[in-house]
Amino acid sequence: MAEIMTLTEAVAGLVQDGDSVALEGFTHLIPFAAGHEIIRQGRTDLTLIRMTPDLIYDRMIGAGCASKLVFSWGGNPGVGSLHRMRDAHGHDWPVPLTLEEHSHAGMVNRYTAGAAGLPFGVLRGYAGTDLPEHTDTVRTVNCPFTGEQLAAVKALNPDVAIVHAQRADRAGNVQLWGITGVQKEAVLAARRSLVTVEEVVDTLAPVPGAVLLPSFAVTAVAVAPGGAKPSYAHGYYDRDNAAYQAWDLVSRDRERFSAWLKELVAP
Known part of the structure; x- marks a missing residue:
């Protein structure tokens, strides 16, 4: 309290x-x-x-x-x-x-994942940028349903x-x-x-x-x-x-x- x-x-x-x-x-x-x-x-x-x-x-x-x-x-x-x-x-x-x-969307997803008790958030983002090459809290994952490659960001x-x-x-x-x-x-x-x-x-x-x-x-x-x-x-x-x-x-x-x-x- x-x-x-x-x-x-x-x-x-x-x-x-x-x-x-x-x-x-x-x-x-x-x-x-x-x-x-x-x-x-x-x-x-x-x-x-x-x-x-x-x-x-x-x-x-x-x-x-x-x-x-x-x-x-x-x-x-x-x-x-x-x-x-x-x-x-x-x-x-x-x-x-x-x-x-990070991008704005990346930061929002990091906070949201942290608030939900999840280890990471997923978004369509960072494609075409070099931020993932310089930021170890950004990775890629493949959707288990469609196979689409998405960005994964570590929870904040x-x-x-x-x-x-x-x-x-x-x-x-x-x-x-x-x-x-x-x-x-x-x-x-x-x-x-x-x-x-x-x-x-x-x-x-x-x-x-x-x-x-x-x-x-x-x-x-x-x-x-x-x-x-x-x-x-x-x-x-x-x-x-x-x-x-x-x-x-x-x-x-x-x-x-x-x-x-x-x-x-x-x-």
């Missing part, structure tokens, strides 16, 4: 050096507050997993938290590159970064999945709505999970299209108002487009980034 605790307590108890950690959220409900707390607590040697790494992973990579990134697209949405990711992968600063690249079972949601009740049941991406699958696939929320309420009123994560499927819930900023939380606040644009200038320069990082971790 989910335990409601502070964000500091949750990260300290759930995220350890060397873990594989998935912070999911597709343009919406991105768990920035949790990522910043991981930076503050000085976690290192993490394998970061995310379909679309953007600013939060650029920051975590620049802070030296990660040794590997598993992903299917990376960038500052609508702005440009992730300069801290490029610096780590290309120049080993602040530490070397290994990349494992992160040590920790972290997502942000609009609200939870006092029993730890979580409700999120809007663009929900693969948050549900990531939580169900993970060995441990943390959900940060805008608020805890007495009753989860029905919302059209909402996803419900039951308390028994979640390890911890932490209240973090504004925890998705500068991304947005449907029904709570809008995306801060200026922050995404500003990050491009901060992240381009090591000294400027280091000053930003020092301010983030300052007591």
